Structures are given as C-alpha cells and as structure tokens.
Amino acid sequence: MADYLVKALAYDGKVRAYAIRSTDMVQEAARRHDTWRTVTAALGRSLTAATMMGTMLKGEEKITVKIEADGPVSPIIVDANAQGEARGYVKNPHVDPERNDEGKLNVAEAVGRNGMLSVVKYLGLKDNFTGTVPIVSGELGEDFTYYFANSEQTPSSVGLGVIIEKDESVSAAGGFIIQLMPGVTDEVIDEIENKLTAMPSISQLIQDGLTPEELLHTILGAENVQILDQVDVAFQCQCSKERISNAIMGLNEDDIVAMIEEDGGAETQCHFCNAKYTFTKAELQELLDEKRAGEQPQ
Numbered sequence: 313m314a315d316y317l318v319k320a321l322a323y324d325g326k327v328r329a330y331a332i333r334s335t336d337m338v339q340e341a342a343r344r345h346d347t348w349r350t351v352t353a354a355l356g357r358s359l360t361a362a363t364m365m366g367t368m369l370k371g372e373e374k375i376t377v378k379i380e381a382d383g384p385v386s387p388i389i390v391d392a393n394a395q396g397e398a399r400g401y402v403k404n405p406h407v408d409p410e411r412n413d414e415g416k417l418n419v420a421e422a423v424g425r426n427g428m429l430s431v432v433k434y435l436g437l438k439d440n441f442t443g444t445v446p447i448v449s450g451e452l453g454e455d456f457t458y459y460f461a462n463s464e465q466t467p468s469s470v471g472l473g474v475i476i477e478k479d480e481s482v483s484a485a486g487g488f489i490i491q492l493m494p495g496v497t498d499e500v501i502d503e504i505e506n507k508l509t510a511m512p513s514i515s516q517l518i519q520d521g522l523t524p525e526e527l528l529h530t531i532l533g534a535e536n537v538q539i540l541d542q543v544d545v546a547f548q549c550q551c552s553k554e555r556i557s558n559a560i561m562g563l564n565e566d567d568i569v570a571m572i573e574e575d576g577g578a579e580t581q582c583h584f585c586n587a588k589y590t591f592t593k594a595e596l597q598e599l600l601d602e603k604r605a606g607e608q609p610q
Contacts, residue, residue: 314333314336314544315333315334315335315336315544315545315546316396316524316542316543316545317331317333317364317367317396317543317544317545318330318524318525318528318540318541318542318543319540319542319543320538320539321537321540322528322532322537322538323496323500323532326492326493326495326497327490327491327492327493327496327504327536328491329488329489329531329532330364330368330489331486331487331488331489331524331528332363332364332486332488332524332545333485333524334359334360334363334485334487334545335483335485337356337359337360337363337398337546338355338356338359338360338474338482338547339481339482339485340547341356341547342355342356342482344547344585344586345401345402345586346405347402347405347406348405348406348408348480349408349476349480350385350407350409350417350419350421350422351385351402351408352480352482353419353474353476354388354419354422355385355388355390355400356474357453357472358379358390358400359398359400359547360474360485360486360487361452361456361470361472361489362377362390362392363398363545364487364488364489365392365431365489366392366395366396366398367392367545369393369433370394371436372436373393373433373434373435373436375391375393375431375434376389376391376431376432376434377390377391377431378428378430378432379423379427379429379455380428380429380430381424381425381426381427381428381447382424382425382426382427383407383423383427384403384404384407384422385404385423385424386402386403386423386424386427387402388401388402388423389402389583389584391584396546397545397547398545398546398547399550399584401584401586407422408422409421409422419451420449420450420451422450423450424447424450425447425449425450426447427446429444429446429455429456429459430442430445431443431463443459443463443464444463445458445462446458453470453471453514454470456472457469460491466491466492467491467492468490468492469489469508470487470489470490471487471488472514473485473487473514473517473518473519474515474518475518475519483519484519484521485518486514486518486524486527490504492504504532507531508531511530517530525537525539547585549582549584551587553589556589556591557591560578560591560599561602561606565603565604568596568600568603571591571596572596572597576593577590577591577592577593577596578591579591
C-alpha cells in the first residue's frame with residue numbers, strides 16, 4: 313500500500329478529520345539520515361504530524377515545524393507543503409535511550425520534556441504566522457494536541473505512531489488529527505471522547521494495518537465520516553544543484569575565489585535529505601564569471 317492521506321468531515325461538518333499512512337515516508341527519512349530506532353520514531357511522528365498540517369494549507373503555502381527541547385535528538389526540523397510533500401532532519405540521529413516503564417521506545421527521553429514546539433506558516437503574506445507553545449510531554453502526539461488548542465484555538469486530538477522492527481526498519485507509520493469545529497454539541501464531544509478512550513492505541517491500529525479511512529471509521533464511526541479528498545504523501549526535498557549554484561553566486565566574490573584557489577572546489581550537504589553536491593574548480597569559475605557578468609553595468 314502506498315502512502316496517502318485522507319481529509320474528511322464528520323457529524324454533519326462539525327468535526328474535521330485527517331488520517332495518514334506515512335510508512336514509506338518515515339522509512340525514507342530513516343534511510344537518508346541513518347537514524348537509530350528511537351530517533352526514527354521521533355522524526356517519523358514529527359513528519360507524520362507536519363504532513364497532515366501541511367495539507368490543511370492551499371496552493372504554494374507551506375509550514376516549518378520546529379521541536380526544540382532539552383533531549384539529545386533536538387532540534388527536530390520538518391518542512392511540509394499543501395501537496396503532501398515533507399522533509400525533515402534531527403540534530404543527532406544516533407540516540408537510543410532505554411525503554412520507558414511500559415517497555416516502549418522512549419521518545420520523550422530522546423526529544424526532551426522541556427522546550428518549545430513552534431509552527432511557522434508561509435502563507436504568501438508580508439508577515440508569516442508563527443505559533444509557539446511549550447513542550448508538554450515530549451511524546452509529540454500530546455504536544456501537537458496542545459499546540460492546536462493553545463496556538464490555533466482549535467480543540468483537537470492528535471495520534472501519531474511509528475512501529476520499528478528489530479532490524480531497524482519501519483513496518484508501519486501513520487496518525488490522525490481530529491478537530492472540533494464551532495457549533496459542535498456537547499453530545500458529539502462526549503461521544504468522540506468515549507471512542508478515543510475505548511479504542512486501542514494508535515500504534516496498535518497502525519500495526520494492525522488499518523488504512524487511513526479505517527482509522528477514521530474506528531475513531532468516529534463509519535456512519536459519521538464523509539471522505540472529502542485523498543492526497544499522496546512522500547518524503548520530498550526541494551534541494552538541487554541549481555539551487556546550490558544560485559546560493560554560491562550570492563556569496564561575496566572573494567569567498568568564491570577562495571573556494572577556487574585555496575580549496576580547489578567545494579562540497580555542500582543538504583541538512584534535510586543528506587544529498588551531497590560537489591563543485592569542481594571549473595564549475596566554480598563558471599559561476600564566478602556568470603556573477604561578474606551579471607554585475608556589469610548595462
């Protein structure tokens with residue numbers, strides 16, 4: 313099954329819902345960054361949440377999620393857009409704390425329990441929207457739930473799960489966001505809360521192989537859910553040699569000359585996807601010549 317996300321309404325439009333299968337996306341992030349299992353879970357949960365949040369936007373809008381806490385993995389940085397594309401990285405991919413009291417991966421210990429979660433929305437306006445809240449648990453599902461309630465004033469429930477096999481591979485990843493809209497009745501709220509309390513953990517549901525639609529049916533009841541859209545999702549970085557070339561041309565001329573004469577070339581690496589880009593002396597000279605030509609008075 314390929315990764316995808318569904319958007320839905322429930323209870324006659326009084327509830328907005330998102331659910332996602334992000335297994336391949338998380339596995340690709342783990343491969344690119346060589347993450348150890350607990351870090352894979354932390355980065356995977358962050359990617360999963362940010363991807364759903366990105367698809368709440370439209371057009372060319374995008375978001376950056378930053379999780380900056382006192383754990384050894386932090387910060388975690390994730391970019392996502394309205395097309396279901398996301399990319400992300402962590403400070404330290406090689407962390408694996410002892411299991412927690414329940415014998416599960418100790419994501420909170422890796423992320424940290426003291427710090428901030430911030431979301432920057434790039435909406436094509438003069439000023440970007442930025443929302444920041446304190447980390448409340450480090451498990452991330454609770455932290456994103458707190459973000460929606462306190463920064464966007466939208467009562468929400470966020471569930472995130474990543475299942476790691478003994479060989480470090482990602483066997484399943486996904487999650488959901490349930491949001492209450494204005495006008496929702498206390499009866500509906502109570503019904504949803506009861507279902508959330510009674511259902512198995514999100515990790516168990518994901519491990520059982522439920523599709524995004526089936527996740528929402530389990531949480532909200534199949535009779536209440538109206539699927540509105542389906543979006544393919546993937547780990548996708550926007551870096552390229554052309555973009556790096558433009559960045560080099562934006563440097564001071566002396567810096568480019570130093571790369572040519574002192575370093576004999578240049579190599580750079582993308583934080584988000586770990587792709588490496590190498591420039592020979594000849595390539596750097598071409599960029600320098602182009603820069604000088606562009607600065608000549610017309």
